[in-house]
Amino acid sequence: MNWSWMLPPSFSTVSGDIDGIYMVILWITGIIFFITEALLFYFIFKYRHKEGRKAAYDHGSTKMEIAWTMVPLVIVLWISVVSKGVWDTVKVDVPPAGLEIIVTGKQFEWTVTYPGPDGALGTSDDFETLNELHAPEDEAVVITLRSEDVLHSFFLPEMRIKQDAVPGRDITVWFEAIQPGDYTIGCAELCGIGHTTMGGTLTVYTAADFQAWSSSQAQQQQP
Amino acid sequence: MSTIEQEMVHAAEGGHHDDHELPFIRKYIFATDHKMIAKQFLFVSLFFLVIGGLLAMMMRWQLGYPGEPMPGGMMLPDAMMAPTPDGAIMLPEFYNSLVTMHGTIMIFFAIMPLLVGLFGNLLIPLQIGAEDMAFPRLNMISFWLAVPAGILMLASFAVEGGAAGSGWTSYAPLSASGEWTGVYLGQQLWLASLTILGFSSLVGAVNYITTVINMRAPGMTWFRMPLPTWALFVTAILILLAIPVLAGALIMLLFDQTIGTGFFRPEVGGEPLLWQHLFWFFGHPEVYILILPAMGIASEVLSNRARKPIFGYHSMVMAIIGIGFLGWIVWGHHMFMSGMNPLLGTSFMISTMAIAVPSAIKTFNWLATIWKGDLHLDSPMLYALAFVSMFIIGGLSGIFMASSPVDIYIHDTYFIVAHIHYVLFGGSLFAIFAGITFWFPKMFGRMMNETLNKVHFGLTIVLYNMVFWPMHNLGVQGMMRRIYDFTQYEYLAPLQPMNQFISISVFLLVAAQSVYAFNFFWSIFRGEKASNNPWDSNTLEWTVPSPPPHGNFPEMPVVYRGPYEYSSPESETDFYPQTKPPSKPPVQELIPEPVTPTPEGF
Numbered sequence: 139m140n141w142s143w144m145l146p147p148s149f150s151t152v153s154g155d156i157d158g159i160y161m162v163i164l165w166i167t168g169i170i171f172f173i174t175e176a177l178l179f180y181f182i183f184k185y186r187h188k189e190g191r192k193a194a195y196d197h198g199s200t201k202m203e204i205a206w207t208m209v210p211l212v213i214v215l216w217i218s219v220v221s222k223g224v225w226d227t228v229k230v231d232v233p234p235a236g237l238e239i240i241v242t243g244k245q246f247e248w249t250v251t252y253p254g255p256d257g258a259l260g261t262s263d264d265f266e267t268l269n270e271l272h273a274p275e276d277e278a279v280v281i282t283l284r285s286e287d288v289l290h291s292f293f294l295p296e297m298r299i300k301q302d303a304v305p306g307r308d309i310t311v312w313f314e315a316i317q318p319g320d321y322t323i324g325c326a327e328l329c330g331i332g333h334t335t336m337g338g339t340l341t342v343y344t345a346a347d348f349q350a351w352s353s354s355q356a357q358q359q360q361p
Numbered sequence: 362m363s364t365i366e367q368e369m370v371h372a373a374e375g376g377h378h379d380d381h382e383l384p385f386i387r388k389y390i391f392a393t394d395h396k397m398i399a400k401q402f403l404f405v406s407l408f409f410l411v412i413g414g415l416l417a418m419m420m421r422w423q424l425g426y427p428g429e430p431m432p433g434g435m436m437l438p439d440a441m442m443a444p445t446p447d448g449a450i451m452l453p454e455f456y457n458s459l460v461t462m463h464g465t466i467m468i469f470f471a472i473m474p475l476l477v478g479l480f481g482n483l484l485i486p487l488q489i490g491a492e493d494m495a496f497p498r499l500n501m502i503s504f505w506l507a508v509p510a511g512i513l514m515l516a517s518f519a520v521e522g523g524a525a526g527s528g529w530t531s532y533a534p535l536s537a538s539g540e541w542t543g544v545y546l547g548q549q550l551w552l553a554s555l556t557i558l559g560f561s562s563l564v565g566a567v568n569y570i571t572t573v574i575n576m577r578a579p580g581m582t583w584f585r586m587p588l589p590t591w592a593l594f595v596t597a598i599l600i601l602l603a604i605p606v607l608a609g610a611l612i613m614l615l616f617d618q619t620i621g622t623g624f625f626r627p628e629v630g631g632e633p634l635l636w637q638h639l640f641w642f643f644g645h646p647e648v649y650i651l652i653l654p655a656m657g658i659a660s661e662v663l664s665n666r667a668r669k670p671i672f673g674y675h676s677m678v679m680a681i682i683g684i685g686f687l688g689w690i691v692w693g694h695h696m697f698m699s700g701m702n703p704l705l706g707t708s709f710m711i712s713t714m715a716i717a718v719p720s721a722i723k724t725f726n727w728l729a730t731i732w733k734g735d736l737h738l739d740s741p742m743l744y745a746l747a748f749v750s751m752f753i754i755g756g757l758s759g760i761f762m763a764s765s766p767v768d769i770y771i772h773d774t775y776f777i778v779a780h781i782h783y784v785l786f787g788g789s790l791f792a793i794f795a796g797i798t799f800w801f802p803k804m805f806g807r808m809m810n811e812t813l814n815k816v817h818f819g820l821t822i823v824l825y826n827m828v829f830w831p832m833h834n835l836g837v838q839g840m841m842r843r844i845y846d847f848t849q850y851e852y853l854a855p856l857q858p859m860n861q862f863i864s865i866s867v868f869l870l871v872a873a874q875s876v877y878a879f880n881f882f883w884s885i886f887r888g889e890k891a892s893n894n895p896w897d898s899n900t901l902e903w904t905v906p907s908p909p910p911h912g913n914f915p916e917m918p919v920v921y922r923g924p925y926e927y928s929s930p931e932s933e934t935d936f937y938p939q940t941k942p943p944s945k946p947p948v949q950e951l952i953p954e955p956v957t958p959t960p961e962g963f
């Protein structure tokens with residue numbers, strides 16, 4: 139059993155920042171957790187009823203109220219500021235695409251559409267893979283995420299990417315992998331009876347290997 | 362309430378007679394007395410709590426032992442279980458119904474009616490010194506709307522296609538048409554049931570608000586109100602404003618399901634995200650509806666059992682009100698990944714972080730309340746302390762999810778499930794245990810057995826943490842929520858032992874609740890007889906007999922001071938009831954303004 143609070147390893151250009159904020163929050167909340175729980179247990183022990191004990195007649199202290207309003211406020215606002223930067227990098231500022239693809243969710247599979255040799259989507263040399271996403275390392279993969287039926291959520295745990303696919307909308311989501319290998323694709327939004335089976339594999343290649351894979355696919359899938 | 366339960370209530374009150382005896386049906390069934398309605402809500406919600414627990418056990422069987430035959434599964438119909446020679450294996454569609462119905466029943470039919478239906482009804486009139494609710498018949502209607510809602514919800518298990526299976530959040534378009542799930546009637550019953558329940562809550566809320574504003578006893582100024590009443594008052598306002606939004610959304614979804622409208626169906630021009638905005642605009646205030654009364658109960662019990670004034674009464678009230686306001690501008694934190702404009706994510710992150718502050722203020726005030734106290738560690742106090750301890754964990758895990766980039770990874774994982782249960786089970790439910798135990802004598806005229814309660818407390822706090830703490834770890838490992846068979850994912854398969862550990866702990870946790878159930882029913886009949894004021898409390902409900910007569914207060918109480926004057930040097934005892942006239946010549950501000958018994962007292 140893994141009782142660890144450490145995130146599993148991640149492999150994208152932004153995942154380190156996400157994991158970093160997680161660690162910061164883990165430290166902050168961890169310290170607050172230990173202090174508050176320790177105080178609670180200490181007070182329970184120290185002030186438990188004994189013959190002759192009389193409770194202090196004390197209604198509070200404005201100074202203390204101000205202190206424990208301002209300190210948490212400053213902490214959470216600081217976390218927000220740090221978080222905003224990373225959020226913008228991941229979700230708002232989409233970098234120039236190294237590879238542009240379309241990912242379409244439908245009950246219960248992911249279809250990935252690649253641009254083919256001409257490098258442009260929506261042309262006749264486009265080709266598809268099912269429940270497999272193939273991508274080069276060190277290139278921003280910019281995905282247009284779609285759904286044909288209900289909500290799905292496109293989840294790449296090792297890339298720290300999650301984005302709901304919404305029917306009727308094109309949603310842009312991107313990642314840039316930093317290491318070749320096989321990774322998980324999951325569906326994180328309940329989408330019906332087969333939701334549990336809606337997984338797949340993300341395969342990241344070196345640039346050269348990806349070229350090779352891509353052209354062989356393009357050839358195979360051409361009529 | 363079944364007839365057996367009614368008889369039990371009847372027996373519990375045996376010997377005690379009001380001056381004007383009502384016919385059985387008016388007294389126990391179509392009752393208008395707020396205390397009886399409170400008990401009706403109590404019994405019905407406890408029944409649903411048990412149902413919700415059973416659903417959870419089935420779910421946990423599948424997660425602990427994926428694809429293995431479930432003990433007793435043969436007794437369930439083929440629509441739920443696939444029979445094999447070795448036994449019956451759970452079907453994924455039934456699993457989805459279990460997830461949905463567990464959440465729905467626990468939130469809407471157990472925790473909410475316990476906090477609002479039980480404690481709202483029981484405490485508000487008694488704590489402000491009113492003879493009953495402002496509108497007793499409306500109160501009766503509120504309960505009798507909840508009953509058919511509950512019946513419809515349960516009935517949906519038996520209809521073709523099974524019960525609703527798109528989560529308690531019922532996201533469209535999955536929920537908008539049976540073609541995606543195979544659930545038609547079940548989903549419609551779910552929608553109809555919650556719409557009816559919504560009316561029940563609305564009617565109750567109007568009643569609570571009116572009662573608190575108009576019926577406070579002379580001298581019961583706003584800032585002499587006990588904190589449970591304050592919390593329930595703000596909760597009622599949240600209900601009044603949030604439920605209509607839910608009801609509107611439910612009816613729109615029901616139309617999408619039944620008469621082919623397209624509010625949420627994109628293929629006919631609808632917008633799935635509209636459902637999420639409406640649902641969470643209701644849903645976030647709803648989670649505060651589920652915690653504010655619990656905070657009030659915990660505050661009351663902590664101050665009383667610490668024999669010490671609540672620390673920072675005014676900032677406690679301000680924190681409740683602050684949460685009441687901020688709760689309306691944070692709903693988008695449930696939608697960081699939904700596809701709404703990501704720029705909105707930042708605004709919602711900041712507002713969500715801000716709402717953690719009033720929760721922190723309350724926590725520090727609770728700690729300061731027991732600091733230098735004289736702690737009577739009996740069972741209500743243990744439950745209340747557990748509330749504080751567990752709420753800290755739930756509040757802190759909220760910070761992780763409030764940070765939108767971190768939420769990218771943990772959204773829709775078991776981390777969220779852990780958070781929900783630390784606030785709703787560790788928080789709300791422990792406060793409910795504290796409250797039921799604390800006010801049991803006022804409801805039934807008898808005390809609960811202290812030893813059994815301590816056994817129950819010990820088992821529950823340990824097993825509860827064995828169940829829900831590791832869910833954080835599952836979430837951190839990336840295990841999604843609402844997933845029928847996580848072993849389908851290679852990277853999740855190693856989590857099987859931990860899931861099994863959790864499941865076994867759940868079975869024991871549910872079993873341990875029988876101690877409380879036994880104690881509850883046993884004490885109704887056999888518990889030690891309670892005096893008027895067994896906890897040496899200051900608030901008004903303890904000045905009248907246990908249980909109080911019809912009309913509550915034989916004469917109009919007059920209030921001289923705040924509710925938490927424990928260990929005051931002005932009093933010979935370590936408590937100083939709100940109604941006790943000052944022994945010294947009164948200082949100017951202690952004089953209750955209207956001395957004639959008028960209902961205002963403001």
Ligand code: HEM
Binds near residue numbers: 756760764777781
């Ligand atoms: C310190 C204050 C809190 C913060 C910062 C906070 C934050 C959050 C966030 C950001 C989410 C969405 C997570 C996601 O889906 O990815 C969430 C979910 C949730 N929270 Fe909290 N929360 C807090 C307190 C509470 C309280 C007091 C309750 C209720 C008693 C509560 C009940 C819930 C529930 C039920 C959900 C899950 C809804 C669902 O998706 O099924 N939270 N919380």
Ligand SMILES: [Cu+2]
Binds near residue numbers: 291325326336
């Ligand atoms: Cu899915």
Ligand SMILES: [Cu+2]
Binds near residue numbers: 644645648692694
């Ligand atoms: Cu929320």
